[in-house]
Every structure is written in structure tokens, then in C-alpha cells.
Amino acid sequence: MHRQPPPSRRRILQIAGAGGLAAAVVTAGASSATASPARQPRTTVIDLGPAVVQFSLMSGLLIGDTLYIGSRNLEPARVIGFHVPSRKVVSRTDLPAGSTVSALAADPTGRFLYAGVLSKAKGKPNLFRWDLTSPNKPAEPLGKIGAEPNVRDLAVAPDGMVYAVGGNPGVPPALWEYDPSTGALVSLGVPDPKATLARAVAATETTVYFGAGSMLAGGGDTSKASLFAFDRAAKSFTSIVPEELEGDPSLRELAVVGDRLVIGTSGSGEPAKLAVMDQADPSSYTVVSAGGNMVKTMASDGEHVYFTDESGLHAYSMASKTVSRVEFDGPELGEVWGVDHRDGKLLVASAYGFVAEIDLAEGTSVVTDLAGAGAPVGPQLGMGIAAGGGYVYVGGTGAIARHDTRTGAVVNFAVPGEAKDADVVDGVLYTGQYNAQGIWAYDPTDGKPPQRVAKFASEQNRPLDTCWDPCNGLLLVGVQSDTEGGGSLWTYDPRTGRSAIHTNPVDERQLVRAVATREGVAYLGGDNMQDQGPRATVVAFDPVRGRELWRIDLPQSWGVAAMTVRDRHLYGLSRRGEFFVVDLRVRRVVHTADLKDISPGFAAMVTNRGTVYGVSATTLFRFDPRTFAVSTVVADINGGWYSGPHLNRDERGMLYTLRATNLVRIDDRVR
Secondary structure, three states, rough: OOOOOOOOOOOOEEEEEHHHHHOOEEEEEEOOOOOHHHHHOOOEEEEEEEOEEEEEEEEEEEEEEEEEEEEEOEOOOEEEEEOOOOOOOEEEEEEEEOOOEEEEEOOOOOOEEEEEEEEEEEEOOOOOOEEEOOOOOOOEEEOOOOOOOOOOEEOOOOOOOOEEEOOOOOOOOEEEEEEEOOEEEEEOOOOOOOOOEEEEEEOOOOEEEEEEOOOOOOOOOOOOOEEEEEEEHHHHHHHHOOOHHHHOOOOEEEEOOOOOOEEEOOOOOOOOOOOOOOOEOOOOEEEEEOOOOEEEEEEEEEEEEEEEEEEEEEEEEEEOOEEEEOOOOOOOOOOEEEEEEOOOOOEEEEEOOOEEEEEOOOOEEEEEOOOOOOOOOOEEEEEOEEOOOOEEEEEEEEEEEEEEEEOOOEEEEEEEEEEEEEEEEOOOOEEEEEEOOEEEEEOOOOOOOOEEOOOOOOOOOOOEEEEEOOOEEEEEEEEEEOOOOOOOEEEEOOOOOOOEEEEEEOOOOOOOEEEEOOOOOOEEEEEEEOOOOOOOOEEEEEEEEEEEEEEEEOOOOOOOOEEEEEOEEEEEEOOOOOOEHHHEEOOOEEEEEEEOOOOOOOOOOEEEEEEEEOOOOOEEEEEEOOOOEEEEEEOOOOOOOOEEEOOOEOOOOOEEEEEEOEEEEEEEEOO
């Protein structure tokens, strides 16, 4: 009998009864390219309702008595006003572009709130302004910062000029300026052409500080942490990065505190650093180790700089130049996206969907669940998916939603980061958790919340694909290193608890985007996010001994997106729909096809009931096991995924994926 896990410090975020989901059944008559009329496939699609429902966030900023909070992975993106004295959500505006509000900044008068978004839509605005004196009026779109669809940080100078930074892989980040008096939004130039992303900006009367590096698509000849001072009068950039920070992959956070500039980095291989620099003399600074993987979300009371990392909340003493942990009686904060200081208290906006008010003197806290305070919850974009043991699990941001296939009940469990992919093995859920969270496990029978079971080097931070190896009893996880390039293979043995990491098993540039297995051999699909080097290598790898067996360099223009094995054949798709089949006995490609019409980008594959299935951003399809011909199972699936589609199966042979942001079960009978 199943035992419901009790509430815990990793609190249950949402519980929905079976009556809260309306299941719609659709029967599709999809036909196979090779099937005879007597053997037409029968496909049933059942809508199980929204996959992950919550209010998650990615930014927070205190203006007066109101903490403004930007949503994450919700469409439309939205900004809410949380009134601190009443602990109620009192205002809201929706933004007509993007899925995440990643940056907030206020003008000097406190009248206008500027918001920047992450957006995959080309040509749409990513910078907005909300007039807080008329909160019922929608935010005004101001424009788009060039070819960079993602705004990562905003700052407003004392004279009201607005500065924005961001980036997208393949586009060197620029410093952008918005003039509220003219409405002009212009680029001030690219100070670091080898950077892949700019995540930090701060502004004074005379200077704009620009922080960048390579948090995404790093490695090769991309830059490490860079810091530039832009002279507003001379319109020129000067590098001022402290020598001690140059080895860190990226500059993560900037804050102006009096006449000082406070600098935070992201670490890789060693802890991140915090530096305090004299603005008048950039050669005068202090650098300390922050202890964690990153320094972000800063606030100051004049004597201390408060910041967060993946482990919690910390304080840097300006006098003693030391870092200490801020202890309080509240819950785990998880990923924090906003810290502000007010009347001896810290206001912390957690990605778990709550605001914590921490009394620094008393060490006490008050936690307010934002959904309960009136924040608008909604269906999130999904991350990974897994099924088995009577449940389907869908990863969101800061949560995993568990769907009971018998009753329809849904429970959200708080977990740090994002479950990028997952599998169920003997009823236990195993996930690959981003960012640098390793492997987590959840057993629905033991009454415990999800917990981490394996941790790996922090630079191997982005798990992409999980696969169960039944011969060796190992969970296999393909990983990307955002900062260093390349990637790794993680292995975890649930019986012994032992784990291992094999770094760059393909090469120093190719990450491991796809993993498949047959008879104890792991097949690793390489993908290269950089302009140079091979980009579609398949490596046969012994996951126990940690050694390569053989490899094939595929003649593809794009890296591997997905793979699976059926009998002696390895099926695969590239990131632009190049389909290939490798005969594992003779170790050569025996079939190729151009499937970009139905698989134009990222994809996922699974073998189910003796048939290989694939899903793209648009279509669910299957392959004939004899001819490899493709046929459509569900057209216009259009799954609401954040970073590429996913597909999984349970013990009964039911397929699970997303249609829009709803979870769907597909029963496809081809024989």
C-alpha cells in the first residue's frame, strides 16, 4: 500500500485532487508508411491535465513597502507586487513576450519598474517598463536588445538612464542603453568579443560596470570572468577585472555599495569569489573565497554585504573582510533570486515560491507562500519526464510534479534547480538535477522527500539525458559543462550508492547530449556548441571500467540530439533532424534520412513495445523496425518544454510527453 510522504522542510508545494484534472481522450488513426490495411496502428491519446502547476520566480526587487517579483517559466511572464506589511500580493502585470522575468530595476524616483525577460521569440521586445503609480495599466514594451533575446541583468543610473546586458550562445554580449527621455535603445558596444554571456551590470553617475564570461557554451577560446568600466562621458571601455578573478568562468553579480563596487563570480573547480573594489581606484580591492559555486543576489546594510549561493545565505563583513553564514530558523531557501535589506531584516525571494523575512538580530524568520498570498500560479514549461510504479513525474523549476496514474492526484515536491531528465527504476525516481546538483532520488514508499544521492564536480553542471543500464545496474547520465566546454558521463549504482564521473569521454569540445545502452555498453552521443571541432561523434563506452571501446564520427552538420537502441541497431537524431541508424555489430551507419520537417531541433527517443519512437517540438513519430521508415503518431504535439522535448514510457508500454503544457499518455498499438 502506498504511503503518502509527510510535509517536510522540502515542503509540499501543491496538492490537487483527482477531480481537479479533466481527462480528455482522443483516438488518432495515424497510419504507418509500411503497414498493410489490416494492421493499421491504433493510437489513443489521453490528456492528464497540466504537467507542473506552481508560481516560480527568477527575480525580486524591493521598492518602498512592496517586493516586486518576476515569474519563471510561465507564459505569459508576469510581475507581481508583494506588499511586505500585509504579506499579500497586491498588483500584477503580464508581459506579452518571454517566459521568464530575469531582471528587475527601479528608476531613482521609484515610479517606474524596468523588467527584462528571457525569450525564444525572435523580433519581440525583451525590455519593459511598468508605471507603479498606475499598476492596473499593463507594462509598456520598450524594445529589444539587438540579436540577444535574453536580458540577464538591468541597472538604472542616478540620472534615470537604463543599462541592460544579456546574451545568447553565438552572439557576443553588448552593453545596451535605454534613454527614457527619447525612448532610444542603443548598443554601446561589445567589450569582450570572446564572452558568451553577460550576467551583471551596475551603474553610477559616471560609470557603467559590465560583467561577463562564459556561463553558457564555454570552453575552447571563450573568455573567463571579465569586468569592464564604461566611461559614460568618454564612451569607452576599460578592463578592470582583478587578477585573482580571471580564472573563474564568469562574473556573476555586481552591486554598488557607497564608494565601493562589490563583485561576485561563478566558480569552476574551486569556490567562487567575492571582491570589494574602490571605484576611484580599481587597483585597490579585497578578494575572499565565498565558499560555494556562485555569488549572487546581493544586498547591503552598509556594514555587511549579504549574498546567496547554492547552500544558503551569507554575510561579508566590510570591516573584518570575512564571510559568515547567516543562521536562522526557517526552511531551506533553495535557489534564491532576490535579496533586499529592510529595517534589520532580509527579504529573500526563493525559487520555491515563497518570501522569507529574516530577522538578523533574532535569527527568526517568517515565510509566506506566494501562491497562498495571491500570486497567480499556472502551468510551467516542463524539464524532464519519467514514468513507472504507478506514477508519472514531470520536472519543473524548483519542483517535481508527481501524477498518480490511478487517482489523478498531483503532488509537487520542492527540489533545488531543475530535473532535466529522469528515469524510474524499480519504482524509485532518479533525476539529473541542474545546476550542478548531481543525481537525486525519490522513493514513494519510504515517506521521505527527494534527496541527493550523488554529487559531482561543479563544472559538470548540466545533466541532459538519463538512461538505465540493466546489465551493470547503473544509472547513466550524459552531461554538459557550461563553463569549460565538453561534458561527462555520470554513473550511479543504487545498490551500493557508488558513483563515478568520466570527464570528456567524447572530446574536450563535445558534450554528452544523448545516452543509450545495450548489453552493458553505453553509447554516448556528442554535440558541440562551439564553432570549431567535430560535432556528431558516437562513442561506445564501458561504464564500469571507464574506457572507450570504439567510436564513429557521423557525417552530420549538427550534433546528436537523441539516441536509443532496438536490438542491434542504434537509432539517432541530430539537432536538425538528420536521422541515422548504426548497426552495432558491424559498427557502421546503415541508414540515414532527412527528417527536419518533423524534427527541426532538439528531440528525444525511446524504445517501447519493440518500436522506436521520437518526439520533437512539433511531432510524435515512430520508426518501422524493418525499413526505418518514419510515420506520424501525433501531429502538432507542440510540447511546452523549456529546453527541448522529452519522452518516456512506463512498465505497461504507455508513452508520456507534453502537449502544450499538459501531460499526455499515448497508447500506440502497432501490432
